Amino acid sequence: MNSKPVDIGFLEEKESWLLHPRFFPSKVGGKPAWLDLKNLPSSKELTCKKCNDPLIFLCQVYAPYEDKSDSFHRSIFIFICKNGSCCQSNCADNIIVLRCQLSRRNDFYSFEPYKEDENEEFPMSDFPKLCNLCGTRAPSHCSKCKKTYYCSRKHQILDWQKGHKEDCSNLQQETTFNANNFIVTEAGKSILFKEWELIVDEEDEEEATNIDTNKEMEKLTKLLQEKKGGSLSNIDDAELEQYTRGLPVDKVFNKFSKRIARHPEQVLRYDRGGTPLWITENKNALIHVPNCQYCEGERQFEFQIMPQLLNFINVGLENNSIDWGVLAIYSCKNSCNQGPAYKEEHIIKQDLN
Numbered sequence: 479m480n481s482k483p484v485d486i487g488f489l490e491e492k493e494s495w496l497l498h499p500r501f502f503p504s505k506v507g508g509k510p511a512w513l514d515l516k517n518l519p520s521s522k523e524l525t526c527k528k529c530n531d532p533l534i535f536l537c538q539v540y541a542p543y544e545d546k547s548d549s550f551h552r553s554i555f556i557f558i559c560k561n562g563s564c565c566q567s568n569c570a571d572n573i574i575v576l577r578c579q580l581s582r583r584n585d586f587y588s589f590e591p592y593k594e595d596e597n598e599e600f601p602m603s604d605f606p607k608l609c610n611l612c613g614t615r616a617p618s619h620c621s622k623c624k625k626t627y628y629c630s631r632k633h634q635i636l637d638w639q640k641g642h643k644e645d646c647s648n649l650q651q652e653t654t655f656n657a658n659n660f661i662v663t664e665a666g667k668s669i670l671f672k673e674w675e676l677i678v679d680e681e682d683e684e685e686a687t688n689i690d691t692n693k694e695m696e697k698l699t700k701l702l703q704e705k706k707g708g709s710l711s712n713i714d715d716a717e718l719e720q721y722t723r724g725l726p727v728d729k730v731f732n733k734f735s736k737r738i739a740r741h742p743e744q745v746l747r748y749d750r751g752g753t754p755l756w757i758t759e760n761k762n763a764l765i766h767v768p769n770c771q772y773c774e775g776e777r778q779f780e781f782q783i784m785p786q787l788l789n790f791i792n793v794g795l796e797n798n799s800i801d802w803g804v805l806a807i808y809s810c811k812n813s814c815n816q817g818p819a820y821k822e823e824h825i826i827k828q829d830l831n
């Protein structure tokens with residue numbers, strides 16, 4: 479068994495400018511803080527395979543390979559389609575995972591860490607323009623002001639309706655404009671997930687004392703209950719803890735609940751080379767992980783996103799919204815550097831039913 483401690487991730491509010499790419503953040507929501515600022519994925523890559531809408535940035539985890547010089551900086555990005563109808567049980571076709579890595583000496587950032595100075599200049603003029611709304615690569619621009627860029631017609635129309643209509647004429651007068659702002663606009667708030675810093679720390683064995691465990695478990699239980707469809711077998715009442723009473727429980731779910739009860743508000747578990755904490759028994763041979771398509775080497779489990787994240791980004795409770803039980807991310811074991819700057823990795827979406 480794997481005895482090394484698991485790192486778990488919590489969310490904290492943070493001023494947007496402190497989540498700029500130069501600080502190599504782990505974060506949820508808002509715009510992606512790209513690592514390689516030049517060789518961005520195309521808008522086509524970030525399009526939902528099911529409905530063709532632009533995928534929306536969900537989160538990124540900064541996870542360097544300390545012993546590999548070409549991954550001194552390394553981030554994993556997750557994008558998801560926000561249409562509930564594209565979200566199907568135990569199917570991750572509405573999600574894409576991208577890995578990007580850089581040497582300590584690279585074309586974008588200084589060798590030494592940046593100071594936390596809000597007014598520090600970080601010129602972006604040499605890099606591709608980003609969508610004013612969602613922060614992904616933007617091949618087209620507003621034909622009136624020629625200063626605002628978009629990934630898609632859909633986001634251009636939305637931005638026009640939600641504010642650009644007023645800003646556009648002002649922008650036409652101005653001589654300079656930074657079209658690569660990582661700060662979320664008012665219009666952006668209508669489609670992006672709420673922005674948080676993701677703090678990743680070692681899981682301790684003790685139950686957390688400064689949070690209301692029962693209240694957090696209640697929230698999670700409610701979330702999972704509303705999503706339950708079929709009933710699960712192997713219910714053993716004697717095994718139920720007080721906070722899972724009333725839920726259809728299998729042994730795996732029971733273990734899942736006990737483990738997360740230590741830190742009910744965790745949104746991520748990072749355990750590179752370990753095994754995921756599944757939410758339920760795997761019924762249909764879910765876990766087939768293909769080899770890396772760039773180096774053909776093996777992939778390994780790296781981290782998982784927990785269903786609690788849904789509580790923090792204001793989705794998951796309405797009908798027909800996106801949801802998940804567990805999102806397990808598998809990445810190239812060697813963290814190879816072949817292929818494009820943003821390399822696709824494998825994700826398994828496991829649902830409670």
Ligand SMILES: [Zn+2]
Pocket residue numbers: 526527528529530531559560561564572
């Ligand atoms: Zn879709």
Ligand SMILES: [Zn+2]
Pocket residue numbers: 532609610611612613614628629630633
């Ligand atoms: Zn966009």
Ligand SMILES: [Zn+2]
Pocket residue numbers: 620621622623624625626642645646647649
């Ligand atoms: Zn305009």
Ligand SMILES: [Zn+2]
Pocket residue numbers: 770771772773774775810811812813814815
């Ligand atoms: Zn590889």
